Amino acid sequence: MNRTKRIFRTVLMGAAVTGLMAPLTHAADYPSRPITEIVPYPAGGSTDLAGRAMARALNADLGVNVVADNRQGGGGSVGIAAVARGRADGYTIGVAPVGTIANQPHMHRTPYNVESFDYLCQFYYAPEVLVVKPGSPFKTLKEVVTYAKAHPGELTFGTPGPGTLPHLGMEQFQEVTGIKLTHVPFAGDGPGLTALMGGHIDLYMALPNTVTDRKLNAVALFNEQPMDSLPGVKTMIEQGYDMVSFVSGGLVAPKGLPEAVKTRLSESCKTATQSDELKSVLGKVGFEARYLNPDEFKASVAELSETNGRLINRVLKNGGDNAK
Amino acid sequence: MDAFLNALSMLAAVDVLIAVVSGTLVGIVIGALPGLGSLLAITMVLPLTFVLGQGASIALLLGIYCGSVYGGSLSAILINTPGTPQSAATVLDGYPMAKRGDAGLALGWSTTASAFGGIFATVILAVASPLLAKVGLRFGPVEYFALGLFALTCIVSVSRDNLAKGLIAGLLGLFVAVVGQDPVTGALRYDFGVFDLSAGIGLVPFLVGLFALSEVFWRAAEKTDPDAAGIIPSAFQLPSLKELRHRMGMLVKSSLIGTWIGTLPGVGASSASMVSYAEAKRSSRYKDKFGTGEPDGLIASEASNNAVTSGAMVPTLSLGVPGDPITAVMLGALVLQGVTPGPRLFLEDQSLVLFIFLMLFLANICLFFGGMLMSPLFSKILRIPEPILMGCVVALVATGTYSINANPFDLLVVLVSGVAGFLLRYNGFPLAPVVIGFVLSGMIEQSLRQGMIMNHGNFLAFFTHPIALFLFVLTALFLFAPGLKGLWSRRRAQGDAQQKTD
Numbered sequence: 001m002n003r004t005k006r007i008f009r010t011v012l013m014g015a016a017v018t019g020l021m022a023p024l025t026h027a028a029d030y031p032s033r034p035i036t037e038i039v040p041y042p043a044g045g046s047t048d049l050a051g052r053a054m055a056r057a058l059n060a061d062l063g064v065n066v067v068a069d070n071r072q073g074g075g076g077s078v079g080i081a082a083v084a085r086g087r088a089d090g091y092t093i094g095v096a097p098v099g100t101i102a103n104q105p106h107m108h109r110t111p112y113n114v115e116s117f118d119y120l121c122q123f124y125y126a127p128e129v130l131v132v133k134p135g136s137p138f139k140t141l142k143e144v145v146t147y148a149k150a151h152p153g154e155l156t157f158g159t160p161g162p163g164t165l166p167h168l169g170m171e172q173f174q175e176v177t178g179i180k181l182t183h184v185p186f187a188g189d190g191p192g193l194t195a196l197m198g199g200h201i202d203l204y205m206a207l208p209n210t211v212t213d214r215k216l217n218a219v220a221l222f223n224e225q226p227m228d229s230l231p232g233v234k235t236m237i238e239q240g241y242d243m244v245s246f247v248s249g250g251l252v253a254p255k256g257l258p259e260a261v262k263t264r265l266s267e268s269c270k271t272a273t274q275s276d277e278l279k280s281v282l283g284k285v286g287f288e289a290r291y292l293n294p295d296e297f298k299a300s301v302a303e304l305s306e307t308n309g310r311l312i313n314r315v316l317k318n319g320g321d322n323a324k
Numbered sequence: 325m326d327a328f329l330n331a332l333s334m335l336a337a338v339d340v341l342i343a344v345v346s347g348t349l350v351g352i353v354i355g356a357l358p359g360l361g362s363l364l365a366i367t368m369v370l371p372l373t374f375v376l377g378q379g380a381s382i383a384l385l386l387g388i389y390c391g392s393v394y395g396g397s398l399s400a401i402l403i404n405t406p407g408t409p410q411s412a413a414t415v416l417d418g419y420p421m422a423k424r425g426d427a428g429l430a431l432g433w434s435t436t437a438s439a440f441g442g443i444f445a446t447v448i449l450a451v452a453s454p455l456l457a458k459v460g461l462r463f464g465p466v467e468y469f470a471l472g473l474f475a476l477t478c479i480v481s482v483s484r485d486n487l488a489k490g491l492i493a494g495l496l497g498l499f500v501a502v503v504g505q506d507p508v509t510g511a512l513r514y515d516f517g518v519f520d521l522s523a524g525i526g527l528v529p530f531l532v533g534l535f536a537l538s539e540v541f542w543r544a545a546e547k548t549d550p551d552a553a554g555i556i557p558s559a560f561q562l563p564s565l566k567e568l569r570h571r572m573g574m575l576v577k578s579s580l581i582g583t584w585i586g587t588l589p590g591v592g593a594s595s596a597s598m599v600s601y602a603e604a605k606r607s608s609r610y611k612d613k614f615g616t617g618e619p620d621g622l623i624a625s626e627a628s629n630n631a632v633t634s635g636a637m638v639p640t641l642s643l644g645v646p647g648d649p650i651t652a653v654m655l656g657a658l659v660l661q662g663v664t665p666g667p668r669l670f671l672e673d674q675s676l677v678l679f680i681f682l683m684l685f686l687a688n689i690c691l692f693f694g695g696m697l698m699s700p701l702f703s704k705i706l707r708i709p710e711p712i713l714m715g716c717v718v719a720l721v722a723t724g725t726y727s728i729n730a731n732p733f734d735l736l737v738v739l740v741s742g743v744a745g746f747l748l749r750y751n752g753f754p755l756a757p758v759v760i761g762f763v764l765s766g767m768i769e770q771s772l773r774q775g776m777i778m779n780h781g782n783f784l785a786f787f788t789h790p791i792a793l794f795l796f797v798l799t800a801l802f803l804f805a806p807g808l809k810g811l812w813s814r815r816r817a818q819g820d821a822q823q824k825t826d
Contacts, residue, residue: 043367044653049660052371070367071729073523075505078731081519108505108512108522156778162510184465184774185508187766190645190652191590197643200464200778213644213666284659316510 030090030261034065037251038086038094040079042072046207046285047249050124051095053281054251057272062264075161076100077110080252084112088254090261093120097249099165102304106312107163114298114305118257121269122250122292122300124282127223128169128205129230131216133196141219141239144203148179156182157203158192166205168311169222169245176241207247209286222246248290250297266294330675334379335682343376343383344683348690351391352698356399358536358717359724361408361528362392366653378661383683385654390442390633390687393593394695397434397626398702402427403717405536409527410593410629412759413601415535416482417614417621424617427703428558433619434626435695436563437575441627442688444579445586445634450681454670456635457642460587465774466786470795471591471599472768477802478598479757481605481614486752493753497761498768500525507770508777520733527594529725529737530762534755536721537742540714542749560699563619574604574623582628586635592648593632594763600628606802630691634684641665641677 035058039051048070055066071079076097083094096117105113130141138144148155159167162185174181184201186192189210196204197214208229211218218233222245226235236243251269253262272278273291282289292300334340347369354365365388373381396408401418414434421430448456463471476494483490503514504524515521563571578600585596604624605614614621636651644666646652658665663676670677705713725734745755779785787793 042363042649042652043370044656046656049656056374069730071731073526073729078520078523078729082731107510108515109517109519110522111519162506162508182777184777185770186774187507187590187770194461194589194639194643194645195464197645198461198464210644213664213668215667281660284662285656 030264031062031064033091034067035062035091035093036069037066038079038083038092039068039070040072040076040094040097040100041070043070046287047095047097049285050249050282050287053278054095054123054272057275057278058268060275061268061271075104075107075163077104077108080104081111083252084116084254086254088118088256090253090257090265093251093253093265095249096252097247098301098304099247101252102301103163103165103168103308103312106305106309107316114302116255117252118255118262119294119298119301120251120253120262120266121273121294122248122297123269123273123278123289124250124287125246125248125290126207126287127221127227128166128245128247129208129211129218129222129233130173130220131196131204131206131211131218133199133202134217135199136202136217138219139217141234144219145177145179148177148181152180153182155202156184157205158184158186158195158201159205160189160192161185161187162316163312165245165247168308168315169205170203171311171315172243172245172307176236176243205245207286248300250292262294327674327678331678331682334675334679335686337379339377339380340383343380344387344686345690347384347387348391348687348694349698351388352395352398352691352694354388355392355395356407356702357720357724358399358403358405358407359528359532359721360727361396362389362410362650363653364724364728365392366650370653370657373657373661378663379679381657381661382680383687385657386680386683387687387690389650389654390630390684390691391694393630393633394435394438394626394691397438398431398699401430401434402702402706403713404539405717406531409531409759409763410597410632411625412531412594412756412763413478413597413625414622416601416625416756417616417618420615420617421619421622425558426617427706428561428699429563430617430619430622431560431695431699431703432562433622435692435699436568437578437623437626438630438695439688439692440575441579441582441629441631442633442691443685444576444627445583445631446681446684446688448583449634449638449684453638453642456587456638460589460639461643462791463588464789465771465778466789466792467795468588468591468767468771469775469786470789470792470799471585471588472595472764472771474795474799474802475595475599475602475764476760476768477799478602478605478760480803481602482756482760483754485754489753490757493748493755494757494761497758497763498765499761500530500758501762501765502769507766508773520731525737526729526734527763528728529734530741531759532721532725533738533741534745534758536717537738538745538749538755540717541742541746543710543714545746558703560696560703562696567619571620571623574608574620575627577607578604578624578627579631582631583635585628586632587638589639589645590648591767593629593636595767596632597625597629598760598763600624602802630688637680637684641669641680642667
């Protein structure tokens with residue numbers, strides 16, 4: 001009994017000493033041990049693959065292992081909450097798809113908001129594309145808008161879920177075009193896209209590579225400029241509507257990183273974004289590498305949070321369109 | 325033909341063969357451990373695919389997938405705990421068989437049925453994949469709702485002792501699954517201000533607590549009788565050829581159901597085994613014996629859940645839309661290997677498609693021999709003294725559940741559902757309906773509400789969809805046929821009696 005106690009005490013003291021020493025060793029020669037990179041979505045999705053590629057690129061630049069750690073649930077809010085609650089020592093970072101920070105706090109009470117993080121850099125981006133179902137009579141955006149104006153609420157659009165970026169993009173789309181569509185939410189892109197391809201819904205917001213891989217008919221691109229991979233698809237701006245819509249994401253860390261650590265990580269994030277390997281992986285999963293520095297990234301998230309907060313309050317909080 | 329030769333030469337590589345064999349074996353072990361499932365197994369090896377070549381990566385992933393789905397049946401049969409959610413229906417007849425002293429035969433049936441289901445589905449996949457994908461697209465929200473409703477009738481078949489208690493347990497499962505975000509408005513339901521509840525109750529912690537932990541509590545609470553040794557271990561035994569022929573119809577039908585449901589995105593192997601079990605219970609020659617250790621029930625569950633593995637590749641490969649979370653991870657790995665699943669894959673890279681079919685075929689053969697090899701090893705765990713075995717189960721369950729999401733809240737879910745499961749069993753409520761309700765709840769709710777939105781609130785419009793109508797009729801037949809039959813035979817008896825008096 002005594003011996004057990006003694007062993008127990010020694011272990012406990014050892015643990016306490018290591019625990020106390022840990023913060024002291026950091027700032028001096030960061031990084032000195034593996035870094036955990038939390039990915040708030042399940043393994044295998046586009047965001048996860050992008051996050052894992054980022055982890056490998058950071059590993060090459062920082063010289064320590066960067067381990068991707070999937071914490072899924074709650075539209076990404078569970079994983080991002082884990083980042084926000086993490087220790088601000090540079091050994092816990094997270095991949096933040098902008099929707100998790102810009103949308104989720106408006107949907108329900110989250111233990112974080114836009115101000116809870118140190119932003120390191122944005123590294124991926126992809127614009128949305130509005131597609132119509134196969135065999136649809138609509139060939140252009142104008143035809144869709146004209147029909148929807150004459151028949152409010154008749155056309156349906158699918159989304160990967162309420163409060164997701166494509167959903168809010170579609171709500172904004174209805175605002176700027178002055179039309180009324182019916183929202184049919186699905187549990188993720190898989191079921192949603194299948195429903196579109198089966199002709200059960202009329203419209204869907206998809207990413208450019210989805211459009212080209214599955215030969216879908218696109219009527220509008222929500223990018224600033226037209227894209228080479230989508231010849232003949234006009235942007236919303238070209239068609240007279242001032243609107244863009246996109247998915248993007250970057251690296252964040254718990255707020256309050258030591259300045260030296262923050263600088264080191266954001267530099268490393270920039271180097272990684274410019275690496276050929278990351279660019280190639282992002283290309284394969286349908287994103288493009290688009291760098292924003294910490295301030296620009298934070299500003300982009302804050303701006304989106306404002307727009308989407310307003311849309312969420314209008315569409316979801318006040319009974320929602322479907323309840324009207 | 326060139327494509328076929330190409331595929332064969334890809335297959336003949338040493339690293340590919342090692343990958344498929346080791347993948348299947350590792351899959352079986354991970355699947356058999358309660359709490360560790362297919363998704364975790366695939367996620368674990370995902371980083372390996374970054375260094376392996378294209379062929380070996382695909383072989384490894386498919387081996388792990390097929391192996392883990394089968395592995396879940398081992399613990400379902402031996403310790404009354406489904407190793408993976410896909411084997412939830414296997415418990416119903418597998419464990420009673422083992423309890424009766426036929427553990428070896430039960431393992432033999434599950435091995436045979438799993439391999440048969442997998443191979444059967446692979447053949448269908450090879451022949452009719454593009455066609456199946458097209459038919460699958462006809463399933464919209466209304467059809468999904470009808471399918472979910474039919475699967476729900478499974479609750480009736482597993483509540484043979486007390487229908488009212490079974491229905492209450494099923495409702496409980498349906499209800500527990502509504503915790504979290506509303507699928508249409510995104511509003512939170514029953515979160516009580518607790519952030520962790522906003523993501524809903526996880527399937528794995530819930531299932532593991534309900535079955536594994538409550539089983540531990542149950543055994544701890546039981547008066548121990550030194551003479552009753554519990555399950556008598558028996559040697560692994562394949563069913564005889566005569567038996568196999570006798571039950572061939574059930575094997576084929578369950579495999580067909582599994583393949584078909586596999587092609588529908590988002591339904592998954594857990595629901596497939598329940599639909600198959602419900603259908604078997606409706607039509608089997610031995611339907612009265614279901615729940616008491618009837619091989620037909622075991623076949624229905626195991627053949628269908630392994631058929632799903634091949635079926636789920638249909639939308640994944642031909643549409644680029646994954647059939648379940650596990651194929652979603654595989655899709656990601658394929659994309660990184662430079663493969664672009666979608667309609668063009670079948671035209672542009674036939675040898676790769678053939679290679680995937682051959683690999684699935686091979687994985688199922690490995691599964692059969694792997695199962696024969698490993699079942700006796702797993703049966704040995706029954707010789708471990710019960711307190712130690714149960715202690716190991718608790719440790720495994722806790723580490724397994726925690727490893728998925730590193731979230732302490734999941735452990736709380738395990739504990740609470742373990743206590744709840746124990747209390748339910750203590751009061752004579754069956755546990756299977758809870759899981760059935762829980763698994764199907766999301767699909768039924770979402771598709772019902774989607775269907776209502778799309779039909780502008782008119783539920784009657786659901787009956788204008790032919791596929792849905794067929795499923796509704798099947799559901800009604802299943803629910804009311806026994807009652808009508810009873811009524812009819814009573815009438816006839818009365819009629820006969822009347823005739824006599826006349």
